[in-house]
Amino acid sequence: MYRIARKDILSEAVVSFEIEAREIANKARAGQFFVLRIDERGERIPLTIADFDRDRGTITTVFQKVGKTTHHLATLGEGDSISDVVGPLGTPTHIDRFGNVICVGGGVGIAPIFPIARALKHAGNTVISIIGARMRELIFWEEKMRSVSDKLIVTTDDGSYGRKAVVTVPLDELLTNNEDIQRVYAIGPAIMMKFVCITTQKHRVKTIVSLNSIMVDATGMCGACRVEVGGETKFACVDGPEFDGHAVDFDVLMARQRMYLSEEKEALEHYRKKKEVS
Amino acid sequence: MGERQETERPKKRIPMREQPPGERARNFMEVPYGYTAEEAVEEASRCLQCLKPMCRLGCPVLVDIPAFIKLIREGRFIEAAWKIKEDNALPAVCGRVCPQEIQCESLCILGKKGEPVAIGNLERFVADFERDAGEIRVPEKLPTTGRRIAVIGSGPAGLACAADLAKLGHHVTIFEALHKPGGVLIYGIPEFRLPKIIVEREVDYIKKLGVDVMVNTVIGKLYTIDELLTEGRYDACFIATGAGLPLFLGIPGENLNGIYSANEFLTRANLMKSYLFPEYDTPVKRGRSVAVIGGGNVAMDAARVALRLGAEKVHLIYRRSEAEMPARRAEIHHAREEGVEFNTLTNPVRFLDDGKGNVSGVECIRMELGEPDESGRRKPVPVKGSEFTIPIDVAIPALGTRSNPLLVSNVPGLGLTKKGYIVADEETGMTTKKGVFAGGDIVTGSATVILALGAGRKSAQAIDDYLKWKFWDTRKFAPS
Ligand SMILES: Cc1cc2nc3c(=O)[nH]c(=O)nc-3n(C[C@H](O)[C@H](O)[C@H](O)COP(=O)(O)OP(=O)(O)OC[C@H]3O[C@@H](n4cnc5c(N)ncnc54)[C@H](O)[C@@H]3O)c2cc1C
Ligand SMILES: Cc1cc2nc3c(=O)[nH]c(=O)nc-3n(C[C@H](O)[C@H](O)[C@H](O)COP(=O)(O)OP(=O)(O)OC[C@H]3O[C@@H](n4cnc5c(N)ncnc54)[C@H](O)[C@@H]3O)c2cc1C
Ligand code: SF4
Ligand code: SF4
Ligand code: FES
Numbered sequence: 234m235y236r237i238a239r240k241d242i243l244s245e246a247v248v249s250f251e252i253e254a255r256e257i258a259n260k261a262r263a264g265q266f267f268v269l270r271i272d273e274r275g276e277r278i279p280l281t282i283a284d285f286d287r288d289r290g291t292i293t294t295v296f297q298k299v300g301k302t303t304h305h306l307a308t309l310g311e312g313d314s315i316s317d318v319v320g321p322l323g324t325p326t327h328i329d330r331f332g333n334v335i336c337v338g339g340g341v342g343i344a345p346i347f348p349i350a351r352a353l354k355h356a357g358n359t360v361i362s363i364i365g366a367r368m369r370e371l372i373f374w375e376e377k378m379r380s381v382s383d384k385l386i387v388t389t390d391d392g393s394y395g396r397k398a399v400v401t402v403p404l405d406e407l408l409t410n411n412e413d414i415q416r417v418y419a420i421g422p423a424i425m426m427k428f429v430c431i432t433t434q435k436h437r438v439k440t441i442v443s444l445n446s447i448m449v450d451a452t453g454m455c456g457a458c459r460v461e462v463g464g465e466t467k468f469a470c471v472d473g474p475e476f477d478g479h480a481v482d483f484d485v486l487m488a489r490q491r492m493y494l495s496e497e498k499e500a501l502e503h504y505r506k507k508k509e510v511s
Numbered sequence: 512m513g514e515r516q517e518t519e520r521p522k523k524r525i526p527m528r529e530q531p532p533g534e535r536a537r538n539f540m541e542v543p544y545g546y547t548a549e550e551a552v553e554e555a556s557r558c559l560q561c562l563k564p565m566c567r568l569g570c571p572v573l574v575d576i577p578a579f580i581k582l583i584r585e586g587r588f589i590e591a592a593w594k595i596k597e598d599n600a601l602p603a604v605c606g607r608v609c610p611q612e613i614q615c616e617s618l619c620i621l622g623k624k625g626e627p628v629a630i631g632n633l634e635r636f637v638a639d640f641e642r643d644a645g646e647i648r649v650p651e652k653l654p655t656t657g658r659r660i661a662v663i664g665s666g667p668a669g670l671a672c673a674a675d676l677a678k679l680g681h682h683v684t685i686f687e688a689l690h691k692p693g694g695v696l697i698y699g700i701p702e703f704r705l706p707k708i709i710v711e712r713e714v715d716y717i718k719k720l721g722v723d724v725m726v727n728t729v730i731g732k733l734y735t736i737d738e739l740l741t742e743g744r745y746d747a748c749f750i751a752t753g754a755g756l757p758l759f760l761g762i763p764g765e766n767l768n769g770i771y772s773a774n775e776f777l778t779r780a781n782l783m784k785s786y787l788f789p790e791y792d793t794p795v796k797r798g799r800s801v802a803v804i805g806g807g808n809v810a811m812d813a814a815r816v817a818l819r820l821g822a823e824k825v826h827l828i829y830r831r832s833e834a835e836m837p838a839r840r841a842e843i844h845h846a847r848e849e850g851v852e853f854n855t856l857t858n859p860v861r862f863l864d865d866g867k868g869n870v871s872g873v874e875c876i877r878m879e880l881g882e883p884d885e886s887g888r889r890k891p892v893p894v895k896g897s898e899f900t901i902p903i904d905v906a907i908p909a910l911g912t913r914s915n916p917l918l919v920s921n922v923p924g925l926g927l928t929k930k931g932y933i934v935a936d937e938e939t940g941m942t943t944k945k946g947v948f949a950g951g952d953i954v955t956g957s958a959t960v961i962l963a964l965g966a967g968r969k970s971a972q973a974i975d976d977y978l979k980w981k982f983w984d985t986r987k988f989a990p991s
Binding site for chain 2: 256276301316319320455457461485488500
């Protein structure tokens with residue numbers, strides 16, 4: 234059992250947990266994720282290790298309520314426990330002193346981009362970060378991101394906060410005005426990562442994305458997470474989750490993410506009904 | 512007395528009653544019911560108690576078959592179970608899943624003229640009897656040695672090794688990546704063939720021996736082997752991580768929705784209990800028309816699970832003929848009885864798309880047997896122009912598995928074969944890295960439960976020796 238040491242409600246749809254998992258905290262590195270299963274009947278879902286505190290022995294995750302498991306998870310509170318937590322999984326981000334880099338976080342992707350930006354900053358890079366969401370209330374961790382960035386740009390689709398734009402707009406400007414960007418890191422919805430890659434391809438800047446395919450074991454045993462990169466099939470859980478964005482077939486990723494749409498709807502309705510009864 | 516039994520000995524083997532095919536093809540309950548005590552005694556009475564029992568030579572762990580059968584005949588069922596357990600820690604499992612027809616039963620003398628003794632059924636009976644009697648005996652353990660051994664993987668190889676080491680007085684920790692121990696017995700082999708409660712009981716037994724079982728621990732990610740040996744203060748490691756990497760066909764359309772590796776399909780169904788969705792959260796596509804590709808146990812399991820999930824049609828596609836199918840005969844028989852359609856000498860060429868990213872069909876080509884290949888088997892070759900399409904909404908390639916590189920490719924000093932399996936001495940499990948032993952599918956490639964179990968036992972003995980003498984014989988691995 235893994236105890237929730239702290240819960241923060243970041244917005245109506247986004248919650249953050251600090252979970253006691255000392256060994257994982259000791260080992261976790263930027264770009265890695267973990268898998269959790271709430272209880273005996275639960276599904277295994279992957280979430281990024283958005284932060285870790287080796288002194289406290291905790292890992293932090295930020296998740297968005299999208300379906301049954303994440304809604305259920307959000308009802309848990311401080312002191313409650315989660316049955317299974319497995320990690321750290323996935324290959325850590327390759328961190329080096331590249332020079333100037335841009336980190337782009339979209340929506341709940343702001344959380345997983347944070348440890349990467351921090352590691353890049355610590356390695357001596359100049360980090361420009363762009364974080365964006367649909368509206369003001371979905372922006373979180375602004376101060377955290379600012380603390381690890383040389384420059385931070387905030388965007389909202391509806392203009393309720395920061396700049397009224399999607400993240401690719403300032404990204405394109407930066408790449409146009411500044412010839413000297415070595416790398417771009419982007420995490421967010423598949424469609425956002427796809428457009429980030431289209432933008433950076435124009436400027437020929439290497440771009441790393443983190444693919445959120447559907448997973449089960451997350452140890453390379455099942456192939457649920459397969460993605461197409463450079464015309465080859467890869468397992469996101471072990472070969473990734475980070476890949477060269479310019480080689481990723483985002484259409485395959487998005488199609489595979491929709492595999493269980495009807496079942497997911499059924500699961501959420503079933504959960505809501507059961508909650509009403511009890 | 513011998514004479515009297517001679518005349519009364521039934522000629523034919525006592526069949527095991529089982530759920531009727533029509534009924535069982537829609538539920539996940541175990542297919543055979545198991546023998547009653549009378550049936551078991553009667554079947555046991557068929558055994559000739561050979562002085563040179565051939566059957567024993569067919570068993571990879573040399574279970575003393577005539578001895579345990581004699582105890583059954585005398586009604587001493589629990590002692591019979593103990594007798595088996597001297598050589599095989601998992602009789603309830605092996606009685607159910609061993610390919611007896613090519614092992615113990617294949618060499619039984621009675622098989623020469625008629626039907627061999629139903630050794631597997633009897634093994635299953637006594638193991639179940641012991642369990643139902645609530646008399647699971649925890650054997651005596653030797654005094655604590657203070658030695659610590661890390662076992663990685665909780666499949667049959669890991670469980671068997673841990674049990675033996677614990678009995679020898681060592682402190683054993685099993686590290687398992689998944690949230691439940693048991694390996695393929697838990698995530699792969701379905702409930703209707705091996706009820707999970709049986710595996711859980713075996714694991715409980717091993718815990719009773721004092722073994723610590725740490726689930727949710729991926730070695731190679733959370734700890735490396737070197738960390739276990741140094742910071743973890745383990746004196747030795749036994750790697751039993753199985754051969755878990757699924758193979759795909761590599762044909763167009765294989766990443767369409769609805770196409771599962773057998774590992775994924777079975778893991779969803781067995782480990783995650785998706786047949787109980789939405790009571791359990793993990794979904795699985797319930798195909799109406801399902802294609803399973805392959806001819807081994809894994810393919811039969813996938814096909815029969817698909818039926819039980821409600822498929823109207825399950826097509827088993829295999830490129831050779833039925834005689835070459837590697838699955839247990841009983842599984843092939845059960846699958847056919849339940850309504851699985853066999854398309855032998857057929858090979859898939861590509862998967863078709865419904866335009867929305869879902870699989871809608873599989874194009875196949877007929878094969879015919881050509882010249883024998885290196886292995887002496889006649890090689891199937893495609894028949895030109897014989898392409899045809901089967902409409903499907905779920906496809907399950909069950910083509911076997913390979914070594915999962917996650918752990919083994921990241922252990923400095925650990926020698927691997929070209930295919931990524933661990934190089935280990937067959938008799939001891941010694942690898943090229945001092946203090947590290949390995950056994951089971953990660954050494955042999957996909958094999959059987961009993962072979963994995965046997966490898967675990969051999970390594971337990973070798974580890975015990977190693978801890979005494981710290982002797983490491985690496986000459987075996989020196990390039991010749
Ligand atoms: C490496 C990785 C890191 C991730 N990090 C985060 C994170 O930090 N924060 C966050 O909010 N989300 C993250 N996700 C996505 C998260 O796993 C899904 O949102 C979650 O599984 C949804 O479960 P659900 O039951 O609530 O929703 P569902 O209704 O089941 O599904 C909603 C959508 O989530 C995706 N999904 C469903 N099941 C799974 C599954 N088993 N594995 C992966 N995706 C699934 C599907 O695309 C689906 O359409 C990450 C995914 C991956 C692969
Ligand atoms: C569907 C199916 C049906 C089968 N049917 C039969 C049958 O009827 N009869 C028969 O005799 N054989 C059968 N087999 C084969 C048999 O199950 C295997 O040969 C046997 O289980 C191998 O045992 P093992 O201990 O080597 O590995 P496994 O049973 O594969 O167990 C390995 C364990 O190690 C864990 N692991 C892997 N990597 C790590 C890591 N890095 N850290 C921690 N843990 C890790 C895995 O999660 C797994 O639990 C079947 C196999 C399958 C897949
Ligand atoms: S362990 Fe398997 S091979 Fe050995 S006697 Fe039992 S059923 Fe036969
Ligand atoms: S070979 Fe057959 S008859 Fe002889 S001891 Fe073995 S099981 Fe009995
Ligand atoms: S999630 Fe199973 S192989 Fe990646």
